[in-house]
Amino acid sequence: MSDSSLSRRRAIALAGVGVAGVTGAAAIGSALVKGSAGDTTPHPVEGAVAFTGEHQAGIVTPAQDRLHFVAFDVITKDRERLIGLLKDWTAAAARMTAGRDAGEIGAVGGVPEAPPDDTGEALGLPPSGLTITVGFGPTLFRDATGKDRFGLAAKRPPALDDLPHFPGDVLDDSLSGGDLCVQACANDPQVAVHAIRNLARIGMGVVSVRWSQLGFGRTSSTSTTQTTARNLFGFKDGTANLKLEETDLLREHLWVQPGDGPDWMTGGSYLVSRKIRMIVETWDRSSLAEQEMIVGRQKGTGAPLGKSGEFEEPDLEAKGADGEPLLALRSHVRLAHPTTNGGARLLRRGYNFVDGSDGLGRLDAGLFFIAFQRDPRKQFVPIQRSLSRQDEMNEYLKPVSLGLFACPPGVSGPDDFWGRALFI
Numbered sequence: 547m548s549d550s551s552l553s554r555r556r557a558i559a560l561a562g563v564g565v566a567g568v569t570g571a572a573a574i575g576s577a578l579v580k581g582s583a584g585d586t587t588p589h590p591v592e593g594a595v596a597f598t599g600e601h602q603a604g605i606v607t608p609a610q611d612r613l614h615f616v617a618f619d620v621i622t623k624d625r626e627r628l629i630g631l632l633k634d635w636t637a638a639a640a641r642m643t644a645g646r647d648a649g650e651i652g653a654v655g656g657v658p659e660a661p662p663d664d665t666g667e668a669l670g671l672p673p674s675g676l677t678i679t680v681g682f683g684p685t686l687f688r689d690a691t692g693k694d695r696f697g698l699a700a701k702r703p704p705a706l707d708d709l710p711h712f713p714g715d716v717l718d719d720s721l722s723g724g725d726l727c728v729q730a731c732a733n734d735p736q737v738a739v740h741a742i743r744n745l746a747r748i749g750m751g752v753v754s755v756r757w758s759q760l761g762f763g764r765t766s767s768t769s770t771t772q773t774t775a776r777n778l779f780g781f782k783d784g785t786a787n788l789k790l791e792e793t794d795l796l797r798e799h800l801w802v803q804p805g806d807g808p809d810w811m812t813g814g815s816y817l818v819s820r821k822i823r824m825i826v827e828t829w830d831r832s833s834l835a836e837q838e839m840i841v842g843r844q845k846g847t848g849a850p851l852g853k854s855g856e857f858e859e860p861d862l863e864a865k866g867a868d869g870e871p872l873l874a875l876r877s878h879v880r881l882a883h884p885t886t887n888g889g890a891r892l893l894r895r896g897y898n899f900v901d902g903s904d905g906l907g908r909l910d911a912g913l914f915f916i917a918f919q920r921d922p923r924k925q926f927v928p929i930q931r932s933l934s935r936q937d938e939m940n941e942y943l944k945p946v947s948l949g950l951f952a953c954p955p956g957v958s959g960p961d962d963f964w965g966r967a968l969f970i
Contacts, residue, residue, distance in 0.1 A: 593733075594673040597640045599956040600813055601801065602964075604677030605918050606790040606893065608769040610731040613761030613897040614738040615819065615914065616746070617724025617949060618753040620686065625696045629969050631752045635680070635728075635745055636963040645673035648744035665747065667740050674734035678741055680964045681817050681951025684708055686725040701968055703807035705816055705921045706952045712934040714945060721821060721947035724756045729817070729916070731895075735762070757947070759821060761897025761914045768895060774848060774856065778824050778898050778911055779942075781841050782848035785856055786883075788893040799891045799920055806921065810967035813955030815918040818926045821899075821947035824912035829942045840938045842879030850879060862886075876938040887932060890925040892917040912943075922950060 595603050620628060638648040647653055649663025656662050687702035688694055711717075730741040739760075746755055765777045766784030770791050777783040788795055797803070802811045829837070834845060842860065843850055850860035852872045860879050864872040873880045884891050895918065900911040919925040934940065954965045 593675050594644050595675055595677050597643045597957065598959060598962075602679045602814070602953055602956045603643070604679035604729055604731050605815055605895070605953070606768055606788075606796065606800070607675075607677050607731070608772055608790065609764040609766060609895055610675045610677070610733045610738075611762065611764060612732050612735040612738050613764075613914070614730045614735075614742045614758065615761065615916070616728050616730075616742050616758035617683070617756045618726040618728070618746075618749065619756045620695075620725040620752065621754050622752045623695060625969075627752050628696060631749055632680075632965055632969075633963045634748050636957055638744060638748055639678040639741070640957075642668075642741050642744065643673060643676045643678060645671075648741075648748070665740065665743055667743075668737055671734060671737055671740075674732040674737040676730065676732040676737050676741060678745075679729040679731075679817075679953060681727045681729075681953040682706075682965060682968070683724045683726065683949065683951050685723060698968065701808050701810065703811050703952055705802075705807055705811075705923060706950065707923060709818070709922065709948060709950050710927065710931075712930055712945070714934050714940050714943070715948070716944055716946055717948055718946050721757045722949055724949060724951075726753060727817065727819070727949065727951045735760070759899060759914050760901075761899050763898040765896040765898060765913060766894040768893065777913055778826055778900075779829055779837070779841070781837075781843060781845055782856065783896075783913075784894050785843075785848055786891075788891055795891070796893075799925065800893050800918060802920055810965070810970075811952055811954060814953050815893075815920065816922050817949075817951045817953050818915075818917050818919070818922055819947070819949035819951075820915040820945055822913045822915055823910065823944040823946055825908075825942045825944065826911055827908050839874050840877060842873045842877035851877075874938065876936050878933070878937055878939050881932050881937050882929060887929045888924075890929055892919050892925055892929065918953070 595607055597603065622628060642648055647664035651663045653662045653664040653666030653669055684702065684706050686696070687698045687706070728742060728745055730738040732738040732741070742758065764775050766787045767774050768787065768790055770789050774782040774785050788799060800815055802814050804812050806812070838845055838851065847854070848856035850858060850873065852861055852864045860873055860883060862873060862880060862883065862885065866872045880886060894916070896913050896915045899914050900909060902910055904910045917926060954968065957964060
């Protein structure tokens, strides 16, 4: 066995020990890591998320406060180099999510004449709930010219079908797509950035960064233990989101089931990313009553119009004193509700962003939308078609990017790596 194989086995074995909870690697638990120099006694690390499990962490894991998301283009033509990268990434991720350096030598443990195998900006920082989630884009299976670079075309899942153009989209190709994606979430922005930086460093010569996005202030809760966060319009976002504890609903709407497609995706999920600029200056000049009518919820409590509690079901049949629907026909809540979309539901995991200004005195700010689902053709696409054609909120939104990725199931142990079954 090679030294690199031994390193991968050690890294995953050390990082993967812990309580995975009812949904595999989703629950925050303990991981075992090596202590100080010369001390080989395992020590529990507070705030570490178990790396191994049936599903990848970072999907139903209680949403952390910070995000660094990146899409990569694969620049090598060598299938074995791509596989080697996925193995190296898996080992590095196992280490970093357990609070360790990205490499065995670390940021300061090597000889001074050689580059360190960790960039060092997370030295002394705890794991901060770091999760690293990987997905494969449609162009990994056939590139833009239709070429099957890595012999994977026959294994492309039907659910990884190219997304359609939606009305109102002003997509920037340089901010869309990608062969691979990596989502790093943590409660410390430096920990999330460190993870992405080191994976990009490890991938040099095999992949190149296509685009990336920083996010703050989660806009959805993925556990009943979390309060509902607010988006940059000031409204609670993701009240009706799927939750970690709703295992039956997750099985129905989130996790790929046997028979859904190729076996390598069973236990995985499909990620849709969408950068949506919010025209906050125009929104801020709208009256409170108009804002609440557009959203369909009270701004303060988050309750649906006509109700008093945030988690009460919206009454789509209720009428106001004027005889008109209490929830406007073009309100966001009505159009996004499962009953108006054939029962389709998503697990949303988006973040706010502010990327400076646009040079015209306006904030370049908005929502970096992320949603996981069992089949985008039956979930994201019909919901988004309804919203993009009718939602009154579209006046204040400008979608500029779109991505779709197949996120394989979790890593089972030290001999496994992200996407292993795809390459068999």
